[in-house]
Amino acid sequence: xxxxxxxxxxxxxxxxxxxxxxxxxxxxxxxxxxxxxxxxxxxxxxxxxxxxxxxxxxxxxxxxxxxxxxxxxxxxxxxxxxxxxxxxxxxxxxxxxxxxxxxxxxxxxxxxxxxxxxxxxxxxxxxxxxxxxxxxxxxxxxxxxxxxxxxxxxxxxxxxxxxxxxxxxxxxxxxxxxxxxxxxxxxxxxxxxxxxxxxxxxxxxxxxxxxxxxxxxxxxxxxxxxxxxxxxxxxxxxxxxxxxxxxxxxxxxxxxxxxxxxxxxxxxxxxxxxxxxxxxxxxxxxxxxxxxxxxxxxxxxxxxxxxxxxxxxxxxxxxxxxxxxxxxxxxxxxxxxxxxxxxxxxxxxxxxxxxxxxxxxxxxxxxxxxxxxxxxxxxxxxxxxxxxxxxxxxxxxx
Numbered sequence: 001x002x003x004x005x006x007x008x009x010x011x012x013x014x015x016x017x018x019x020x021x022x023x024x025x026x027x028x029x030x031x032x033x034x035x036x037x038x039x040x041x042x043x044x045x046x047x048x049x050x051x052x053x054x055x056x057x058x059x060x061x062x063x064x065x066x067x068x069x070x071x072x073x074x075x076x077x078x079x080x081x082x083x084x085x086x087x088x089x090x091x092x093x094x095x096x097x098x099x100x101x102x103x104x105x106x107x108x109x110x111x112x113x114x115x116x117x118x119x120x121x122x123x124x125x126x127x128x129x130x131x132x133x134x135x136x137x138x139x140x141x142x143x144x145x146x147x148x149x150x151x152x153x154x155x156x157x158x159x160x161x162x163x164x165x166x167x168x169x170x171x172x173x174x175x176x177x178x179x180x181x182x183x184x185x186x187x188x189x190x191x192x193x194x195x196x197x198x199x200x201x202x203x204x205x206x207x208x209x210x211x212x213x214x215x216x217x218x219x220x221x222x223x224x225x226x227x228x229x230x231x232x233x234x235x236x237x238x239x240x241x242x243x244x245x246x247x248x249x250x251x252x253x254x255x256x257x258x259x260x261x262x263x264x265x266x267x268x269x270x271x272x273x274x275x276x277x278x279x280x281x282x283x284x285x286x287x288x289x290x291x292x293x294x295x296x297x298x299x300x301x302x303x304x305x306x307x308x309x310x311x312x313x314x315x316x317x318x319x320x321x322x323x324x325x326x327x328x329x330x331x332x333x334x335x336x337x338x339x340x341x342x343x344x345x346x347x348x349x350x351x352x353x354x355x356x357x358x359x360x361x362x363x364x365x366x367x368x369x370x371x372x373x374x375x376x377x378x379x380x381x382x383x384x385x386x387x388x389x390x391x392x393x394x395x396x397x398x
Contacts (some may be wrong), residue, residue: 002391003281004131006049007048008038008046008047008048009035009046009047009048010044010045010046010047011030011044011045011047012043012044012211012212012214012215013040013041013043013044013045013210013214014026014203014204014206014207014210015203015206015207015210016124016176016177016179016180016210017095017096017097017098017180017184018096018129018180018181018183018184019179019180019183019187019201019203020059020098020183020184020187020197020202021197021198021199021201022140022183022201022206022335023057023059023095023100023185023202023203024056024057024058024059024199025102025198025199025200025202025203025249026195026203027045027055027057027102028054028055028056028057028199029203030047031052031055031057031102031104032052032053032054032055033052033056034049034050034052034072035047035048035049035050036048036049036102036291037057037092037093037100037102037167038054038092038093038261039093040083040093040094040100040199042096042175043127043214043215043217043218044214051349053104055102055104056102056104056108056199057092057100057101057102058089058100058101058102058103058110058199059095059099059100059110060098060099060101060111061097061098061099061121061122061123062076062094062096062097062099062113062124062125063097063123063124063125064123064124064145065124066124066133066270068127068128069131069145069391071304072094072097074089075094075096075099078097084111084218086100087108087109087111088103088105088107088109089101089103089108089256090102090103090109096128097124097125097129098125099130105194108191112197115190115191115192115193115194115195115196115197116191116192116194117190118191119142119188119192119378122181122184122187122188122191122375124212125184126184126185126188128283129177129180129181129184129185130181132177132181133174133177133178133180133181135172135177136170136174136177137174139174139241140170140171140172140174143166143167143170151325151328151329152225153321153322153325154325154326154329157279157281157282157311157313157318158200158277158281158282158285158392159227159279160279160280160281161227161280162224162227162228162246162269165220165223165224165227166224167282168216168220169220169224172213172216172217183270184368191231204349209219231386232282233298235367237341242326242338247274247292248304249310250290251288252284252286252310252369252395252396252397253286253287253310253371253373253391253394253395254309254390254391254393254395255288255289255290255308255394256290256292256302256304256306257294257301258390258394259294259387259390260296260297260301260302260304260387260390261293261294261296262293262294262295262297263294263296264292264293264294264295264299265292265293265294265295266292266301267292267293267305268290269289270292270305272287272289272291273287273288274286274287274288274289275288276285280314281314281318282311282312282313282314282318283312283313283314283349284310284312285306285309285310285311285312286310286364287307287308287309287310288307288308288310289305289306289307289308290305290306291304291305291306292336292396302387304376304377305375305376306373306374307373307374307375308371308373308374309326309371309372310369310370310371310372310374311369311371312368312369312371313368313369313370314368315368316347316367318368319347319365319366319367319368319369319370320347320348320365320370322370323348323350323363323365323370326363326370326372327350327352327361327363327372329372330352330361330374331352333354333358333359333361333374334352334353334354334359334360334361334374335352335354335355336352336353336355337350337351337352338351338352338353338360339351340362340388341385341388341389343388343392344365344371345366345390345392345396346364346365346366346392346396347366347367348363348364348365348366349361349364349365349392351363351388353384358376358377359374359375359376360374360375360384361373361374361375362384362391364391364392364395366395366396366397367397369395369397371387371395373391375387
């Protein structure tokens, strides 16, 4: 059993897939160690063990025309394969934009004898490399622009590890495509000058870096799956439908009971919710909502629905950047800037309302903390402007 397991081995690819000369040289060196290529994957190649012997490997263009949006066929057409077989070369597998052929007959002629013709055959490979690089550059530009949008920056603060892994994946893919672009254009330029390719190119000098990147990729993918699971199911969140009086007193913001004197009567038909969570950039993230009345002497002095979103971040800069992001979440409800009263101790105050007066939003920033309070139209005696000083007092920690 152990013998059969050792017949197939895998090795991390030490060179970019579009570095034709380095790939051919590496595969030849593997053959001299008794490892014959069976399959070329994205990050690793699979070999079978045989007697060590010199074997020449050559990469040929998988297509001379076509659409770069589609991948090349898995193997060459029967006519091409039969023609190369007669010349002593047998097809092994496809590697990206190339077919890999092998030959262990030293007397067999080379697949390409005219550098200029070989340069022409690489036209589609060059187009594919350009398309890949431009595509990943656009993706990175779009993802970067999202950081300056409301949801994008909120996601960065709440899920920094996930954002970091995605950034690593995007950057490594763009850098790999840039490296492929450089390799294939360098080879084509060399061939156009009439110089033959170097089939024994030194691939070892860049192998450690390339293998390290491929190894990180293999680790990043399962790690990303775990992070996405955490983002979807939130195993670290604590959610409550009701809070005790002690829990309410410990909240770093004002609740409805703090906004007016009287007895709080919750609205049993509305959803009461409190959720506490954390992230690496914000040790405390609190979402809280409640609906009800403050009753005083048999009359409702405050009747509204209130939603609070609170962030205690690592840096004051994060708190300031979160303020417009929090407004972006509620911009459809309260989009009209209003003038807020002077609130001593606050670093920044943002006040918004709706044209109909149905919603108000207050955003407060103090040091490394930021809070958004959204309320519906009041049906009691209190107005939202009267509540602002009390909301600020519940948030103030100066």
